[in-house]
Amino acid sequence: MPISKKDIGLSKLMSKMLRHSPGDFGLVLDGEGFCSLGDFLTALNRVSGFEDVRPEDIQRVVRECEKQRFEIAEDYIRARYGHSHERITYEAAEPPSVLYHGTNRKAVALIMAEGLLPMSRQYVHLSEGLHFAALAGKRRGELVILEVDTARAGQKGVRFYYAGNEVWLADRIPAECCRPIADQ
Template identity: 60%
Template sequence: MLNEKTEIRLSKFMTKLLRHDPKAFGLVLDPTDGSCELKDMMRAIRSQPRWASITLQDVEQVVRNSDKQRFEITNGRIRARYGHSYEKIRYEPGIPPETLYHGTNRHAAPAILREGIRPMGRQYVHLSEGLQFATLAGSRRGELVILRVDTAKARSMGVTFYFAGNEVWLADEVPASCCAIDDGKGANKR
């Protein structure tokens, strides 16, 4: 069993393998869902001297304990559910709940309220059904601000939403007119 510090380091390395630079480690990901054979990923991990003794149970621990449920293992394959930066993964369009949330910080919020939510170097905008994931994402870079996204309005403006799993939704971008600051009382502030 990995200790917490080692688990976090392995999670970051798996993120690099499955979301950002698979080719550098000899991995070929399926372009439809970003998955690869678990055994191939294990080989890539173990090829690094630091991770030579990693076991399947260690990888399963990382998948199970990931705070944002970034990874998924199904039928001998593993994938990152979202957050890819190397090639655009395709997702099936879906109809999200009426409200989704986006976590950001106090400095970025004014620009988002003027220009909308954009992927900013990622393939998609990340949104969540609940406040937990939005809070995790937004609290990394300063004072947290939660934005509410009116998905019905966004859909009427042509925005397509994609379900990435575990309460996470993706979109190419979200217009500013569909976003408002969530004050925690159900009221929106523009």
């Protein structure tokens, strides 16, 4: 079922609150990026146009967000990845042998020279499947999918972190661990 315009607006505001500027909304996130669902709803309801948002609206956006950006655990909510404020910590984990990264054709030469870098983000974002890599890369221009050899990266000291729902994070990926696969 396609997400409604209202839910798209709510998802964007949730991203701003949980990923980019929680302090602007009076939210305090713990070291893993969580805040209480009650505090989050209170802050959300103070924003003009979102006064009538209920817990079930938040749960629906969390459940139906195609990129699975958010997570609810008991009575707490967080953005899984993509934070631009303080660094969120994750436990290191053993990734699948191959992960994927979606990018644009213009960036490939630089990536193949310097590797995958987080740029303005805290981590490089990778996915277990082509679908999420394509979703991430499509918004950047002409899509190219890179395949990442995680065993080789691990031998070079790269640590991987599982953010949930097929999304993996790393501080950087050396160029020799990446290769473009067929254009999508």
